[in-house]
Amino acid sequence: MLQLFTIRRVKKATHQTVRLLIMVAITFFGLLFITFLIGRVVPIDPVLAVVGDKASPEVYQQARLAMGLDLPVWRQFFIYMGSVLHGDLGTSVLTAKPVLQDILRVFPATLELAVIATCIGIFVGIPLGVFSAVKRGSFLDHITRVIGLLGYSLPIFWLGLLALIVFYAKLDLLPGPGRIDVFYEDIVDPVTGIMLIDCIIAREWDIFWNALAHIIMPATLLGYYSMAYLSRMTRSFMIEQLRQEYILTARVKGVAEWRVIWGHALGNCAIPLITVVALSFGTLLEGSVLTETVFAWPGLGLYLTKSLLNADMNSVLGSTIVVGTIFLGVNLFSDFLYKVLDPRAR
Amino acid sequence: MNDSGHLLDVKDLTVSFPSPRGEVCAVKNVSFSLGHEKIGIVGESGSGKSVTGRAILRLLPPYAHIHATAITFQEKDLLSFSEQEMRRIRGRQISMVMQDPKYSLNPVRTVGEQIREAYTIHRKVPRRQARQQTLEMLTAVRIRNPEQVYRLYPHEVSGGMGQRIMIAMMLIPEPSLLIADEPTSALDVTVQLQVLAILDDLVTQRGMGLIFISHDLELVASFCDRIIIMYGGRIMEVVDAANLHQSTHPYTRGLLNCLPRIDGDKGKLSTLQRDASWLDADFSATAGGK
Numbered sequence: 001m002l003q004l005f006t007i008r009r010v011k012k013a014t015h016q017t018v019r020l021l022i023m024v025a026i027t028f029f030g031l032l033f034i035t036f037l038i039g040r041v042v043p044i045d046p047v048l049a050v051v052g053d054k055a056s057p058e059v060y061q062q063a064r065l066a067m068g069l070d071l072p073v074w075r076q077f078f079i080y081m082g083s084v085l086h087g088d089l090g091t092s093v094l095t096a097k098p099v100l101q102d103i104l105r106v107f108p109a110t111l112e113l114a115v116i117a118t119c120i121g122i123f124v125g126i127p128l129g130v131f132s133a134v135k136r137g138s139f140l141d142h143i144t145r146v147i148g149l150l151g152y153s154l155p156i157f158w159l160g161l162l163a164l165i166v167f168y169a170k171l172d173l174l175p176g177p178g179r180i181d182v183f184y185e186d187i188v189d190p191v192t193g194i195m196l197i198d199c200i201i202a203r204e205w206d207i208f209w210n211a212l213a214h215i216i217m218p219a220t221l222l223g224y225y226s227m228a229y230l231s232r233m234t235r236s237f238m239i240e241q242l243r244q245e246y247i248l249t250a251r252v253k254g255v256a257e258w259r260v261i262w263g264h265a266l267g268n269c270a271i272p273l274i275t276v277v278a279l280s281f282g283t284l285l286e287g288s289v290l291t292e293t294v295f296a297w298p299g300l301g302l303y304l305t306k307s308l309l310n311a312d313m314n315s316v317l318g319s320t321i322v323v324g325t326i327f328l329g330v331n332l333f334s335d336f337l338y339k340v341l342d343p344r345a346r
Numbered sequence: 347m348n349d350s351g352h353l354l355d356v357k358d359l360t361v362s363f364p365s366p367r368g369e370v371c372a373v374k375n376v377s378f379s380l381g382h383e384k385i386g387i388v389g390e391s392g393s394g395k396s397v398t399g400r401a402i403l404r405l406l407p408p409y410a411h412i413h414a415t416a417i418t419f420q421e422k423d424l425l426s427f428s429e430q431e432m433r434r435i436r437g438r439q440i441s442m443v444m445q446d447p448k449y450s451l452n453p454v455r456t457v458g459e460q461i462r463e464a465y466t467i468h469r470k471v472p473r474r475q476a477r478q479q480t481l482e483m484l485t486a487v488r489i490r491n492p493e494q495v496y497r498l499y500p501h502e503v504s505g506g507m508g509q510r511i512m513i514a515m516m517l518i519p520e521p522s523l524l525i526a527d528e529p530t531s532a533l534d535v536t537v538q539l540q541v542l543a544i545l546d547d548l549v550t551q552r553g554m555g556l557i558f559i560s561h562d563l564e565l566v567a568s569f570c571d572r573i574i575i576m577y578g579g580r581i582m583e584v585v586d587a588a589n590l591h592q593s594t595h596p597y598t599r600g601l602l603n604c605l606p607r608i609d610g611d612k613g614k615l616s617t618l619q620r621d622a623s624w625l626d627a628d629f630s631a632t633a634g635g636k
Contacts, residue, residue: 245449251405252444253464253515254437257429268454343454343499 009346020335024328029081031324035317036080040073044311049093089318094310099318102303107322108193109179110292110299113219114284120223121230121280126266126273128227129234133242134261144231151228156221160294163217177296180211218295222288226280233276237269244268271342278334285330286323353523353555354380354402357415361394361401361579364409372397374579380523384549384556386566386587388601389576395559398576399525402557403440404432420522438468441516442525443545446532447508451500458496461515468519483514487544506537510544517548523555531560542569563590563601575601578625597624 039046047064055063064070068079083090089099132141168176175181179195184207188198196215199208241247242265250260285300292301300319307315339345361373373394378385387395400406402417404424417424419440427435444450452460461480465471471479477496484492487510500508509529516524526545530538546569549556560566566573567590575582575598583595593599600618 245444245446246452248405249444249450249512249515250452252403252436252442254433254435254467254519255463256433256467264452264455268452271454341454343456344501 020332024332027328028325031321031328032081032084033077035320035324036077038320039080039313039317042313044313046313049311049313084321089321090314092307092312092315092318094307094312094315099315102315103300103319103322105190105193106298106300106303108190109195109297110285110288110301112194112196113215113222113288113291113297113299114281116215116219117222117226117284118277118281120220121226122277124223125227125230126234129231130238130261130266132231133235133238136239141235144235148228148232148235151225152232155290156225156288157290157294159224160218160221160291163221164294167217174217175210175214177294179214179298180207181214184210218291218297222284222291226284229280230273230276234269234273237272238265241265241268271338274337274341275334278330278337282327282330285326352379352381352418353420355416355418356398356402357417359398359401359412359414359417361397361406361413362411364411369411372579373401376576376579376581378574378581378584380555380557382522382553382555383572384546384558384570386558386560386570386573387576388560388563388566388573390561392578393576394579395576396527397579399442399527399557399559402525403436403442405436405442434468437464437516437521438519439521440523440525441519441521442527443509443512443516443529445528447500447503447505447512448532450512451508453500455499456496457498457500457503457511461511461518464515465518479518480514483518484511486517486548487511487514488540489514504537505533506541509533509537509541513541513545513548517552520552521554523557524549525557525559527559528561529558530565531562538565564605577620580625582624596621 047060047067047069050067051059051063068076071079087100089103091097092099092102095102128144128147132138132144135141164176167174188195188202188204188207191198191201195211196208199205199211238261242261247260247265250264251257255264288299289301289305291297292299293305296302300323304316304319306312307319356379357377359373359376360371362369362371364370372392376394376398387398389395397406397410401410401412401414402419402424404412404427406412412425414425419435424432424435451457458477458480461483462476465479465483466473466476469476481492481496484495489495489507489510495503495507495511500511503511509532513529529545530541533541542565545556548554556570558566558570563573567587570587572584573587573590574584575595577597582597583593585593585598590598591602593602597618597620600616600620603616604618606615
C-alpha cells in the first residue's frame, strides 16, 4: 500500500516535471521570437551600425551578406535561435566583445546589489509586515503603511538623487556614485565578480570597507522598495492567516503568542511569500536600470542603458534574453520551493 | 458519575462586543457550575453558547468586554490570571475541540507534529518520549495505524479522522475540563456517533468535566448529564437530561416541538414562537449546582 503510494507520487512528480519543461521551452521560444522581432522592427540598420556611415556600397553589401540578412526571415530566425542556444549572442558594437562575455562581466555587480537589497527587504519588510498585521490600527501599523505607500509611489531616481545630495554632497557621510573609489580600481582580481567577496578573498580590507560604503546607498534604496512591497504583502497575508481557526487551536493548546504568530501564522504565510520574494528578486536581477544609472553602478542595468543609447542592438537583445532567462529561472525555483514547502501542492 | 468537588464555577458572566450600533450583548448574566460531569449547552445560532466557552478560556478577541463576578476553576479565579498564567491553564487544564477539523488544524504541519506540540508545551520531555506519547494518544482515539497517520498532513485525512486527531491533540496534556464546541456538526452523520463514542469513553475514563456545546437537543440529551438551554445570550433553564421531555419552559418546549419524530404524527411541524419577555426574566438562579 505504502509502496504503491510512493510509486504514484514519483509518477506524478515526473509527469509534473515534464509538463513544466515543455512550458519552459515554449516560454523560451517566445522570448527568442520576440527579441528577434524587435531586432527586425527597430529602425536601426544593423549593417550600418557595424560598418559605419562612411562605408562604400560594396563594403556595405559584403557586410550584409556576411550577416545573413539576404536570407528569408524564417531562416534568419532559425540561425538566430541556433546561435543563441549555443551561447552566441553576437558581438557588441560598443565594446567589440561577445555580448555574453560583457554580460557575465557586468552581471555580478547587479547580483551583489540585488542580493543585499532582497536581504533588507526580507529581514526588515517581513517583520514589519508581521508587526503591523498583529497590531492592526496601531501607530506602528500606520507608519508601516505610509512607508509602504511611499515605496510604491516615489520614483526611485528622485529618491536616489536626493540621497546623493544629502549623504554625499552635503553631509559627506557616504561615498558618491560608482562601485569603488577610482583610487582603488583594478587592484582586486575579479574572482567572483562580486566586489565584497573578491576583497575578502584578496584580504584587501581597505578596499572592502570602501566597496561596502559605496554599496550602502544604492542597496538601501533598492532594499527600501523591496521592503515596502514585502511588508505590504506580508501584512495582508498575515491578517488573512490570523483569522483562521487553526490559530485559535494553537492558542487553546497554550502555545505562547509569539510562537502562534511567528511559527503557526507566518509558517502559512511563508508559502505565498516565497513567490513574492522571488518576483521581487527577479525584478532586481533584471538590473535596476534607473538606480544603476543614478549611482553609476556598472551592472546589467547600466550596460543595457548604454547599449540602448548607442543603438548597440546585439547587446540590447542579448541582455533582454539573459534577463528573460533569469526571470524564468527564478520563477521555476520559486515553484520548486512552493512544492517543497506546501504539503498540499505536492 | 464522579461529582466530588466543583471543577468550574461561572458567576454572572456577561460578554459584549462593541458595534457601530452600540454595545451588543452576546452573553448576559450566565451562571452555572460544573463538577466532573458532562454538561450540555444548547441553543440556536447566536445564543451565546460558543462565546461562553471561549470566555472561560479567555480566548475572545481583545475588543470583547468580559464581565463576571467570578470564573472559578479548581478554586482559582481565572479572571485575575495574567496572560502567562492563563497559558498554563489552556491545554493543560482546560481544552477545547472546535467544529471543523478542516479549519482547526494547521495545514502545513503534520498531524503528529501538532499533537506533539500540545504535549511538549506543558511537559519538558525528550522528543522520542513525546513522539511515543503522541502515538499512544492516536491509538487511544482508535486510529489503527498511528505511525502512518503521524506523518500525514491535515488535508490527507478524512473529517472523522481529523476530529479524532483534534480530540487526541486536546486530551494529550490530560486536562481536567474539555469544552467541545459543536465537535460533530461538521461531520457526516455516520461518523458523528463514532466520534462521540470516543469522546465519551475518554472523558469518562479520565474523570474529566465536559462542556458539550451543540444545537442538537436530542444529541445532547442522550450524551450529557445536565443541559443548559440558552437563548439570546441568557440561560433559559437548566434541566437534567433525563427530565428533558418533562420540561415546562416555553422555549425548551418550543425547541422540542419543532423536531420531527419518526413515530409521531405526520402533520406540519410547529415553528418556534419566541417571546421577548424571556430575555428579561432571570432564570440563572436555578442554574447553580444540581
